[in-house]
Amino acid sequence: MNRDDRIAIEWECTRLINLYALLTDEARWDEIVALYAEDGLMTRPTAPDDPIVGHDALYAAFTARPPRISRHVCANIVVTAENADEASAQSLILLFTGSAAEDGGLPVPDAAPLVGTYSDRFRLTDKGWRFTERRGELSFRKM
Template sequence: MNSVDLDTMLIEWQCQKLVTRSINLLDQSRWQELSECYSEDAVLHRPSAPLDKIEGRAAILKSFTERPSKETCHALSNIEVTVHDAQSATVASRVVLFSGEQKAPDIETIIAAKASVFIGRFVDDLKKVDDTWLIAKRQGSIELKFNGSE
């Protein structure tokens, strides 16, 4: 294995780690840390509103803090990283979303999930800013909705 392969693998790992971390922070409602995964000039298109554009880290943070408080579980899979160069990459992933009506107050409380399960994707354009990978654009979408029995 040559150094170019190792460099590419390192970038792939860093990008996958960033995307996975952002989803974990989302489910934990750690809004400030989540917003710091985005570049200052980032653009976010939420899966629930894929045509609406939220521009800038401050606006993205505001959009998260204004969300209704509820328990969510985003199960991320099929993560594929395409490295464009040493400063840019794209990460495509699939996501399954389970959610409840409220936020669990502690680790011992179980919240009933809603009957609907959403299946979609994220396409994240990442860029390296001052030696740190950040999300420059996140395009979310929902392709499937499963309505379970209530």
């Protein structure tokens, strides 16, 4: 793999991580599920020992959650291109959640922000780069 190939893989996978956060905040569940390989696995940072596997299970898990206002901030994303078809990444996540304000203004926070990490694995598919694993863990206890 040459330098340009490595940089392209790193960029594509970093884009997936950031796109995932944006789509989550907009509750665009179909599009999020499409970012996974068919047999993709996810664990939420709040439930790292409870894997969710496959498109149908992922969609069911996302849509079962009550609606909320959220903002995910991704940071310190480091992608490693392992070969032309596989990559891995580590990143930090900061999650803010809130409820709609009665006066119609900015949302009201409903909890302290959560800080966690994601360990990701990616595979190049016929649809482009996709998550094969997205394993989350919290870095600090909930308040």
